[in-house]
Amino acid sequence: xxxxxxxxxxxxxxxxxxxxxxxxxxxxxxxxxxxxxxxxxxxxxxxxxxxxxxxxxxxxxxxxxxxxxxxxxxxxxxxxxxxxxxxxxxxxxxxxxxxxxxxxxxxxxxxxxxxxxxxxxxxxxxxxxxxxxxxxxxxxxxxxxxxxxxxxxxxxxxxxxxxxxxxxxxxxxxxxxxxxxx
Numbered sequence: 001x002x003x004x005x006x007x008x009x010x011x012x013x014x015x016x017x018x019x020x021x022x023x024x025x026x027x028x029x030x031x032x033x034x035x036x037x038x039x040x041x042x043x044x045x046x047x048x049x050x051x052x053x054x055x056x057x058x059x060x061x062x063x064x065x066x067x068x069x070x071x072x073x074x075x076x077x078x079x080x081x082x083x084x085x086x087x088x089x090x091x092x093x094x095x096x097x098x099x100x101x102x103x104x105x106x107x108x109x110x111x112x113x114x115x116x117x118x119x120x121x122x123x124x125x126x127x128x129x130x131x132x133x134x135x136x137x138x139x140x141x142x143x144x145x146x147x148x149x150x151x152x153x154x155x156x157x158x159x160x161x162x163x164x165x166x167x168x169x170x171x172x173x174x175x176x177x178x179x180x181x182x
Contacts, residue, residue: 004055004075007167014070014162019134020147023159026131028151033126034103035096035118036110042120042127043154046093047173050133051077051166052143053101054109062139070146071138073166074099077146078113080170085116088170091177093150096120098127100135100143131156148173 028048032041042048051074055061066072078097081088088095098120099106110119125142127133134145148169150158158176163169 004057005079007073007076007165008066011066011072011165012069013164014146016162017134019145020159020161023131023133023147023149023156023161026156028149028154028156029127029130030154031126031130033098033120033122034106035120036103036107036115037118040096040118040120042096043151044094045096046151047081047088047095047148048098048151049077049081049095049148049169049173050098050127050144051146052136053099053141054078054105056108056112062141064138068136068138070162070164070166071136071143073146075109075113077163077166077169078109078115078119080167081117081173082113082115084170084174087174088177091174091181093173093177098122098144100125100141134161150176 028043032039054074096118103121106119106121135142146163147161
């Protein structure tokens with residue numbers, strides 16, 4: 001069994017494959033999706049962090065999960081955004097997390113980890129089509145690659161991709177936002 005809250009040593013580091021290069025300057029779709037807090041419109045968030053798939057304590061990972069660069073770390077990434085949520089709010093950033101997992105998975109994850117913001121389900125991969133978020137395949141599943149977007153007035157102004165280590169992503173977003181406000 002694994003502990004989804006702990007990043008193991010020696011995880012492979014993802015490389016920038018250019019799959020998110022087109023996102024900066026794109027519009028965030030005017031799209032309503034289900035979340036742990038009810039239906040939400042993606043345009044209502046300044047920070048959207050995207051992750052492949054959260055784990056559950058006591059459940060095995062997908063085969064080879066730790067060998068896929070950038071796959072492991074969804075729970076540490078999300079918990080870091082949770083822990084920085086007050087600071088992000090003070091910077092004027094409304095935050096949401098998103099993956100291609102089912103709504104039931106997202107609700108369980110958000111409740112277990114006491115997420116103070118919506119955790120969105122995009123199980124139909126709407127964002128893979130518009131604006132074209134990068135994905136990968138594993139065990140017959142199509143999942144999003146890990147990234148974070150910052151939007152201003154519905155336009156993506158900053159893309160964090162690839163994200164590594166995932167538990168540092170929230171601090172990187174805070175630092176970038178602070179740099180914009182000075």
